[in-house]
Amino acid sequence: MNDIINLNNNYYIKVVNKNNEIPFESMNIKNLKLTKLLKKQKIIFQVDFNEFSTKEYKKILKKILLVKNVTMKMKKKLGLDEDKKTIVAYIINFNEKNVAQKDFISGISAIFYPTRYERYNYIYDTVCDYLDSYFYGKNLCDFKNNKCGEKRNTSSTTGCCHHFRNKALGPFSKLVLCEYLNKENYTCDAKCLPCKLFTCDYLEKKGIKFKIKEILLLDVFFNPLQKYFIKYMVFTPKEKILKRLIKL
Ligand code: SF4
Ligand code: SF4
Known part of the structure; x- marks a missing residue:
């Protein structure tokens, strides 16, 4: 079953089961290149959790943030509209019980906040909630x-x-x-x-x-x-x- 993850800021991620459910124009985050942006009208990300390890999460999130910022500056369209939702990324091989993968999704959520202040506010609250629940009871x-x-x-x-x-x-x-x-x-x-x-x-x-x-x-x-x-x-x-x- 396909799932939609709300990034809490007007953008969504779609979880898919098969590669053929991913739009052909999406960009695989494993080999993202800024030069490829020039040729694209819309920027949509494709994330396959089987293609990279947890050690690469930091590097990949930084790259997505950079591409997102450049996309906004170039005034290109971010995401694909589907059922009145803007899907910015399609993910495959996602395990919702995997804590590291969920942290990676929180990272994507942080990236799509429109301002740095809102991003920091989200990160601050998310980490506080994590620490509170660690100690709770x-x-x-x-x-x-x-x-x-x-x-x-x-x-x-x-x-x-x-x-x-x-x-x-x-x-x-x-x-x-x-x-x-x-x-x-x-x-x-x-x-x-x-x-x-x-x-x-x-x-x-x-x-x-x-x-x-x-x-x-x-x-x-x-x-x-x-x-x-x-x-x-x-x-x-x-x-x-x-x-x-x-x-x-
Ligand atoms: S009440 Fe305790 S936890 Fe809160 S700011 Fe003061 S020292 Fe820190
Ligand atoms: S054990 Fe006492 S000193 Fe140590 S963190 Fe807890 S409240 Fe603070």
Whole structure:
């Protein structure tokens, strides 16, 4: 059965079972060349998951982004209209249970947002949702009586949501609760991605660690400086982080 994947931004991907269901004018992403664009009226992508490995995902997504941007600049038509939907890519040999393939589709979704801000916003929310669901209902930090595993033998409560009020004062600075911690339900009001990515020694000993280069959406769409801020802008609300990323 054919499936349509909504990319949430007026574009769609069609999952097909056979090669002959793919329009002849589509371009195979395995051997995309910018020179081929000149001869095309419409740009439609063809993705065969049997033709490339997960190691090539980053390179291929970057190439699709480049081709999409050039297509927009050249004012060529993107996608094929089918049943009032614009299909930008036809995919074959897709396994919806394969996490890596689903991440690749999220990458295509990110590419087709019209502006860089909307793309970053989508990536930010998608990675936050992934991290939230990773922790959801598992008590991986082993909270007991409001003390987490890392701080078990200290007087510190509410985990690692503390920071120094005035760093310039050095040892005289006071450790205070983060202002974004919701005191009623102990959740974060800031949706801070760098905080969500943070793992302390306690979690790392349990084998839990998040590396930016291992999260496809972050690795493909951000440059080294942006990645630095994604890692270190802790205690910061989402809007402020996005504002910083868009400037870099
Ligand atoms: S990440 Fe570490 S320090 Fe922070 S709440 Fe979890 S166990 Fe505690
Ligand atoms: S911003 Fe970071 S430190 Fe502050 S409440 Fe949210 S997760 Fe905790």
